Amino acid sequence: MLHEFTLYAVQNDATPTCPTVVDSTTTTDTANEDNSTSTSASTSASTDTAANERKSSVQERFGPWNDEECKSLLKNLFDESKSFHSCFICKDAYCTGLSKETLSKFPGYKKFNHKWLNRSNWWLCFVETEGMYCLVCKKHHIKHPHNQREVFAATPSIRFKLDAITTHNKSSLHAAALQTEMIQKVSYFHQEVTKKSEVETSVLEGVFSTAYYLMKSFIANRQLLPLLNFIEKIFHVEDLKYFNHRSAECQSEIFMTLGETMKKSLLSDVKKSPAFGILTDEVCDISVTENLMTFIQYYNSTSESVCTQFLSCQNILSEFSSANADAITKLILSELKDDDLDVSKFAGFSSDGAAVMVGKRAGVATLLKAENPSLINVHCVCHRLALSCTDSNESINYIKTIETLLRQLWQLFENSPKKMAVYLKTQKQLKEISMGEKATKIVSKRLKKACRTRWLSLEASVRAVHGDYEAILHTLSILDQSGDAAATGLMKKMKSIKFLGTLYIMRDILPVLADLSKHFQKDSLNFSDIRPSINLAKDKLKKLLEEETPMQSLQTDIDSFSDMCAEIKLNNKELKELQSLFEKYVNALINNITRRFEDSSDVLAALGIFDPLSVPLQNQPGFKEYGIAQINILADHFHQLDEPETKTRKTEKMQSEWQSFKYHINDVLKPVIPEDVRDGSSKSTNTTEWLLLQLLRNPTFENFYPSLIPIAAAAVAIPITNAWPERGASSLKNIKTKLRNRLGEAMLENILHVCINGPAPESKEGQTIIKAAVDSWLKAKNRRKVAKVNKISGACGVVVKETLNDNVISQDASVQTEENPVIVEAQEVLSEVRQAMKVMAIENENDSDFEDESDFDDDCCW
Incomplete structure (x- = not known):
């Protein structure tokens, strides 16, 4: 037809x-209907029915x-x-x-x-x-x-x-x-064009999801096309053949767009928050580039929770000659300016406590306070705890000796499969155990990792050596007989009651410090957690000292050792020496922890009035006066730039709101505190944070307590721990490896945004980010589309514009008459490089045998 x-x-x-x-079937139906009128009544009725059914089936x-x-x-x-x-x-x-x-x-x-x-x-x-x-x-x-x-x-x-x-x-x-x-x-061509138009969005979303997965999984960007080809051929996803944006530049733009979209989503949430805090640290990557890793903490009004997200990764030495306080400060301020974040909302700054960060005269915190005087500087609690432990170990010489011996013991086995095999055989014989190949590998890996010196490594090292003390001595004895000088020296120092007793002491003390360090590394930590956690740890240490737990365990276990340790005996003199060492070590830890944490800010201490359980009842003494002094401290800090009259008026208003809020706490909020939060068993929050979040979540409070809301927002935004930049440094080193050592700064930052901040690609939030990235990528520029219409010759010579499709991708049909500017620029760069190498007498050779297999080198070739 x-x-x-x-x-x-x-x-x-x-x-x-x-x-x-x-069509012809319709014509036939009509003819049948006309002929049916000349038949009998019964035949006519049946024929009419059949004809009507056939007519209704034809559209x-x-x-x-x-x-x-x-x-x-x-x-x-x-x-x-x-x-x-x-x-x-x-x-x-x-x-x-x-x-x-x-x-x-x-x-x-x-x-x-x-x-x-x-x-x-x-x-x-x-x-x-x-x-x-x-x-x-x-x-x-x-x-x-x-x-x-x-x-x-x-x-x-x-x-x-x-x-x-x-x-x-x-x-x-x-x-x-x-x-x-x-x-x-x-036309088959038109059908293909129509099909491509129908599936274009879904194909792009699938490709972007694949790229998103690679970024989250630390997989090289150049694996995108091979993975797409694998999916198309193995899983028969035929629609992937319509994805024509396969050039290196387009693929680079896909990864960049995903990271930029992730950052835009982050900044959109941050701008809605009344306050934010900055966490920063320096990290050196595989290419010996000094980066400034920056995170941001804020109250997310959408999720109604406190969030800490990756913000930026900047190359410090690209614009400055050294990573001094002035350079770091300018980088932080420029990042805030580029992100259009208001410096007046900059409530807190957390760092590792290095002199360049917290120096009183010209540190980064001091320079930032010049921009915003209400900024609160916080020395990371994790680093402070680590410094407290280091100070204690330095003050007691034999504890330093133990650390050195443990490190040397680990190094003895680290790169020697032969010595590790001797140790495993000895351990099997002593414990009469039988292990398969997989179990042997697991034990071997555990021993290799046990002695690494990091925040929690000393505790793991002591626990490993204490558990396998006899097997280690037997192994050192075998190695000593074979003439290993290192094993001989270690065995002489380790085969003593003083070494063994110190191991028992550290075995009981270090878990207390490790638990405290793990608590300080929690994502939901805030200022109200510090003092209770410190007091709990100090009480545990005092209890160990009073009960002399390590000494009792040593006396119980020493008689059960085998012949190798039979000569190790505990007499009264050595017991008193160990007790003295134990007492000195515990007291040194308590004193150093107290000294490191006693200089907390008066403003942070004043924020403690927001603990609802500390507010007295109306009929108890001190109810009216509770919190007045702290409110004055907070008002002086947050309104220090105001004129005296304005400052007095705002202070009085804040005091009035606080008096009213105390009644609301006792009458409304206290009865509804969750039980796990009230008794301290909750792992996600505490009573102070719970109350601050109630202030921020309830929109009606903005009308009744407008002066307390900004204080609550600043309190939850102040970062207490700098553990997030440490995690960011680990992610950076997983991304920028030896084979990907030429990743550009912009590409690296965008991958970090997806890797650290991005939700799972299959989640609802992840798909929202991916769809937004696809829209942004399509709107960024014309993606090599042909003209919307094509002139063809119609009937009778009439000129017709055939609309193929708005999204048809094609190559230019015209002859290239000018030089490609991209090629010209690349040739000029290559010429400059060759000239520089000739002048500097640099040989043109790769850094390693694996150079040709490395990831793409720059932002465009990633």
Whole structure:
């Protein structure tokens, strides 16, 4: 039927004037229906029923389209904000004429008869305030071959006569438009283009999800195309063949866009927060680049929780000669400026406590306070605890000796499979155990990792050596007999009651410090956790000292040792020496911890009044005076730049709100505190943080306590621990490895944003980020699209613009007459590099045998 329709249009230079074009089955059904009228009544009834069923199964067509396709075309071709009329729309809307407003403004439109919009003229559409259009001609942008007029197509016809409609219906222009549409209907190329248009968004989202997964999994960016090809061929995802953006530049833009979208989402949440805090630290990567790793802490109004997210990774030495306080300060301030973050909301700054960070005269914290005097500087509690332990170990010489011996013992086995094998055999013989190959590997790995010196490594090292003390001595004895000097020296020092007793002492003390360090590294830690945790740890140490737990364990276990340790005996003199060492070590730890943590800020101490359990009841003494002094400290700090009169007025207002809030705490909030929060068993929050979050979550509090809300926002935004930049440094080193050592600064930062901040790619939040990235990537620039229309020769020489698809990707057909600027620039750079190498007498050779297998080198080639 399609071929018959096209042939008719070409030979007669006109289209059929009948309202409906039907296929042969429809014609047959109609003939059967006519013949059935001459039969008997019973035969007629059955035949009519069958004919009606067959007719209902055939969808009525209008030219090349059916009813639904015509309605869809109307929506695509015309602006929905305008009023337009068609037989397909007016029938359902019971529309019988133009609007009165249009007829009053344009009296000439009364000549248009709404009845002309019938099934015979299915192609006709009337747009109010414009005129008459033809659906087919408008879709294909029909132009007259001589005068280039586009009447009924781009230009509406305002000749409101039936003769104008009939003439256009029989014209060669209309016939050419119908012929073009018919050609597209049977064209494989057009079907492929249409299919590609339908799946383009879903294909891009799948590709972006794959790239997102690579970024989250520390996999090289260059693995994107191989992974896509694998998915297409193995899992038969045929739609991936429509992904044509496979150049290195496009792939680089995909990764960059994902990271930028992740950062935009982060900054959008930060800007809604009343305050934020900055955590920063320096880290050196595999390429010997000194980076400033920065995180940001804020209250997220969407999730109603405190969040700590990665913000930036900056190369310090790219613009400055050294990583001094001035350079770090300028980098932090420039990042805040680039991110459009208000410095007045900068509430807290946390660092590792190095002199360049916390120096009183010219440290980073001091320079930042010059920009925002209300900034609160915090020395990371994890680093302070580590310094306390280091000070204690330094003050007792034999504890230092123990650390050195443990490190040397680990080094003895680290790079010697032969010595490790001797140790494993000895351990099996002593403990009479049988291990398979996998178990042997696990034990070997555990021993290798046990002695590494980091925050928690000393405790793990002591625990490992204490548990395998006899096996270690047997191993050292075997190595001693073979002439190993290192093993001989270690055995002499380790085979003594003083060494063994110190191991028992450290075995009981170090877990207390390790638990405290782990608690300080929690994500939800805030200022109210510090003092209770410190006091608990000190009480545990005092209890160990009073009960002499290590000495009792040593006396119990010493008689159970084998022949190798039989000569190790504990007499009264040695017991007193160990007790003295134990007492000195515990007292040194308590004193150093107290000294390191006693200089906490008065402002942080004043924020402790927000603990609801500390607020007295109304009938208890001290209720009215509770918190007044602390409120004065907070007012002096946060309003120090105000004029005296303004400052006094704000202080009085804050005191008034605090007095009212105390009643609200006792009457409303205290009874609804969760039980796990009240008794301290909750691992996610405590009573102080719970109360501060209640202030921020309840929007009605903004009307009653407007002065306390900013204080609460600043309190939850002040970072207490600098553990996040340490985690960020680990992620950086997992990303920028030896084979990816040339990752550019921008690409590295974007990968870190997805790796650290990004949710799982299959989650709802992850898919939201991916869809936003796809939209941003498509809007960034024209992605090598061909023109929206293509000129083809229609019937009778009429020029027709064939609309292929807005998203068709093709190569340029024209001849390249100018040099490619990208190639020219690359050649110039290569020439400069060669000239520099010649002057500097540098040989042109790779750094290693693996250089050719390294990841892409720069931001474009990643």
